[in-house]
Amino acid sequence: MEIEENFLYTKEHEWVSIEDNIATMGISDYAQEALGDVTYVELPEEESDVEQFEQFVSVESVKAASDIFAPMAGKVIEVNRKLEDTPGLINKDCYGKGWIAKIDVRDMDESTNLMSAEEYRNYLESLH
Amino acid sequence: MSVQVPLHNTPLADEHVALGAKMVGFGGWNMPLQYESILAEWDHNRKTVSIFDCSHMGEFLIKGDAKACGLDSIVTQTIVDMPVNTCRYGAMLNGQGGIIDDLIVYRKAPEDWMIVVNAANIEKNAQHFRDSLNANAQFEDASFKIAKLDLQGPQSRDVLKVLAPGIEKLSYYTFDQFQINDIPCLISRTGYTGELGFEIYCPWEKCKEIWKSFLAHATVKPTGLGVRDVLRVEMCYSLYGHELDESISPLEAGLDKFIDGKKDFIGRQAALARPPERSIGYFISASRKSPRAGNKIFDSGEKEMGVVTSGTFSPALQVGIGIGFMSRTSKDAGTGIFFGDEKSKSAATVAKRPFYKNGSLKS
Numbered sequence: 001m002e003i004e005e006n007f008l009y010t011k012e013h014e015w016v017s018i019e020d021n022i023a024t025m026g027i028s029d030y031a032q033e034a035l036g037d038v039t040y041v042e043l044p045e046e047e048s049d050v051e052q053f054e055q056f057v058s059v060e061s062v063k064a065a066s067d068i069f070a071p072m073a074g075k076v077i078e079v080n081r082k083l084e085d086t087p088g089l090i091n092k093d094c095y096g097k098g099w100i101a102k103i104d105v106r107d108m109d110e111s112t113n114l115m116s117a118e119e120y121r122n123y124l125e126s127l128h
Numbered sequence: 129m130s131v132q133v134p135l136h137n138t139p140l141a142d143e144h145v146a147l148g149a150k151m152v153g154f155g156g157w158n159m160p161l162q163y164e165s166i167l168a169e170w171d172h173n174r175k176t177v178s179i180f181d182c183s184h185m186g187e188f189l190i191k192g193d194a195k196a197c198g199l200d201s202i203v204t205q206t207i208v209d210m211p212v213n214t215c216r217y218g219a220m221l222n223g224q225g226g227i228i229d230d231l232i233v234y235r236k237a238p239e240d241w242m243i244v245v246n247a248a249n250i251e252k253n254a255q256h257f258r259d260s261l262n263a264n265a266q267f268e269d270a271s272f273k274i275a276k277l278d279l280q281g282p283q284s285r286d287v288l289k290v291l292a293p294g295i296e297k298l299s300y301y302t303f304d305q306f307q308i309n310d311i312p313c314l315i316s317r318t319g320y321t322g323e324l325g326f327e328i329y330c331p332w333e334k335c336k337e338i339w340k341s342f343l344a345h346a347t348v349k350p351t352g353l354g355v356r357d358v359l360r361v362e363m364c365y366s367l368y369g370h371e372l373d374e375s376i377s378p379l380e381a382g383l384d385k386f387i388d389g390k391k392d393f394i395g396r397q398a399a400l401a402r403p404p405e406r407s408i409g410y411f412i413s414a415s416r417k418s419p420r421a422g423n424k425i426f427d428s429g430e431k432e433m434g435v436v437t438s439g440t441f442s443p444a445l446q447v448g449i450g451i452g453f454m455s456r457t458s459k460d461a462g463t464g465i466f467f468g469d470e471k472s473k474s475a476a477t478v479a480k481r482p483f484y485k486n487g488s489l490k491s
Binding site: 037039040042062063064065087 | 415418420
């Protein structure tokens with residue numbers, strides 16, 4: 001199971017990478033492995049406001065749909081339109097080309113509610 | 129307090145785990161969901177050849193004259209005119225006209241029958257047969273003696289004819305007795321995928337040996353229940369617990385052509401008494417968004433008129449596809465409908481069955 005060292009993680013298996021107040025987010029390797037082949041991503045609307053841990057994306061695999069939650073509160077400023085036609089990018093490169101959305105962060109202090117890579121690794125181990 | 133009922137294992141449970149399968153409970157059985165990605169398994173089945181462990185399914189052996197022993201009045205389809213070594217699809221109903229199960233009848237000899245039923249219903253069905261057959265019938269539930277492997281895909285005949293010479297002669301929905309590695313097997317040209325394929329019934333304790341003989345073949349890949357469900361939805365085949373159950377009549381379920389209206393059978397009167405208000409229909413999503421069982425179906429005016437019973441992403445069509453019960457007035461092919469819930473509705477179009485039209489089924 002791959003975990004990006006410099007990213008932060010949620011208990012729902014979203015990752016986030018924050019630079020200059022912009023949070024790029026997606027789902028972790030663990031999440032894409034559990035979902036299987038991703039066939040559809042219902043992207044959030046750009047310019048919409050989201051709260052931390054609010055459901056704002058839906059990811060579908062062949063057999064199921066899963067809710068994805070915003071790791072940070074703020075305004076959605078960009079979504080990955082490539083996922084509309086090639087949702088499998090999430091399986092191929094979940095920490096890179098399979099990113100889902102960018103959020104202009106409202107409150108940086110909320111990052112304390114997230115896990116570091118090491119904490120996430122321990123969390124995954126605790127699930128088994 | 130909850131009572132945990134242990135799952136049954138097929139003769140291949142250890143093999144599936146060794147092959148890295150994700151295992152799930154299905155109909156009371158511990159079964160492989162997938163070995164690799166569902167899309168890869170789908171592709172292999174539609175283009176090459178796959179093997180499925182279907183040993184969880186039930187097999188009943190009945191001896192007797194169809195009419196005199198009571199078998200003919202249990203099943204909905206005509207069986208008295210079946211030639212020996214053919215099979216025929218149908219169902220059996222309860223007294224209220226609801227579907228107890230769908231099934232395939234095999235005629236092995238004029239008075240020797242095998243009935244194949246769904247895994248989840250084995251005990252219920254066996255009870256129904258015992259209660260409904262006459263005293264002169266011989267009945268045996270052989271579900272734990274007979275294992276079943278499905279070899280499916282356009283190259284299935286090429287693979288099987290090497291192991292079981294003579295299977296080339298089998299036409300669709302016929303069967304015969306063969307030997308694989310000197311093991312006696314009943315092999316029928318049937319399946320649940322829409323591809324050319326065979327179902328191989330073999331002794332429970334020999335199943336592992338036959339399974340390994342197939343997997344030794346470079347082109348044969350094991351395939352799980354996950355893709356089996358996608359394949360059957362693409363073909364618009366019904367699944368008990370989704371499109372069929374004891375509250376659903378065969379007319380609602382679209383089984384009209386598997387009912388012999390000229391004979392008497394259990395549940396006939398109730399089942400045929402009134403035309404149903406809703407019946408089964410098929411629809412294609414306008415996007416990759418896929419309908420899911422339990423979603424509501426709305427008409428073109430966004431008024432609720434049905435419910436989704438099965439839904440999946442279709443690798444063949446590259447969009448979502450669904451099966452559901454819908455108002456008879458809104459189910460002509462080409463009609464625009466919606467699926468989802470009150471908050472979020474997605475556009476779809478009513479389609480004719482099957483969704484997947486390029487299968488090698490009858491080649």
